Amino acid sequence: MTRLSAPTFPSFGKRLKRQRAALGLKQEALALALGVSQTTVSRWESGAQVPEHEMQQRALRELGASRADDAAVKRLIEGADFAVHLVDEASHECLAYSKTRARDWNVSMRSLIGVSLWQFATEEIQQAEAELDGKGWWDDIAPAPQRLITSGAIYPELRISPGGMIWERMYLADGRPVRLTTGF
Template sequence: MPTETAVLETSLGPSLRRWRVLNRIKQETLARDLGVSQSRISRWESGDAQPNGADRLKITQLLRARPETAADRALLDLVTQASMPVHLVCDLTHRLLAASPARTVNWRIPTSELMDRPLWRFASESIRTVEHQLSEHGWFEPLGPDVVYETERAEFAELTIPQSRIRISRLPLSDGRFARLVRDEPAA
């Protein structure tokens, strides 16, 4: 199962910093745990450097959302039972964690075939553009805002993304990792 997507280039460093700060872990401690220098952690977090394949895999494994507690499973249940189009993905890898029936109405394959797989390959041009601008919106700040944007219709063999207004929210899971709630905004 792929654990990396194109989006990691823009979000890996800020995601690592946010996770480390929220979990009160010093760069030196994380560097020791990963077997790298503190200055390398600093360069990754600032975006001045990107981790190599082995280090990228370690960081991705560290940060990927794992909804394992009862509270996290309740969030998955709420998404799965929602009456509006909504889905939940790992904020870093875009792996699908849950989807509502109203979201999957435009899917031509069973949800099980997409579960725990990155959805990034289905991103429309608008979604890709917004993704690469998340830092500018304050997404990686401790109390980052929701981001609302318009997306165009995009057709894929497996699913259709309808033209819509989308709201994304970054939600911390019980273990300090992040999921992204993706909701269609009601028409004004």
């Protein structure tokens, strides 16, 4: 699968802090794993500094390395009769999707598992993601669900149909925040 050049994540610092805190990881431990200082991680999280895209990806991969397998949640999503998918909140890595979503995307049932869907985000999805910070999404443990309407897009890897979606935060067994995206 060809990877598109993904745009930088909006609100990276708050995204990183939410993910790190949910996993119970200290800034110092993350800094050590990334070969940077604790002060650097603190600056990233406060928004005083923004790391290069490659370092953002590396940090998010590091925080995702100790994942527990939430098989029951994935089975519920895969067996749903409506268009729904689950992504890692920080990296947008696809964790599960329903058969209806697979048909909508025009993909097989497992082809996008482990792939960051951010690279396929439409302008409306990117805009809605950028607006989450102003709505307290990264500060609240259980933020209010967000509704948005997106245009369609066609990529070699998948097709996005125009329509509405609802974003809801959930937490997996290991404490990792994930986003349930349901079409309407």
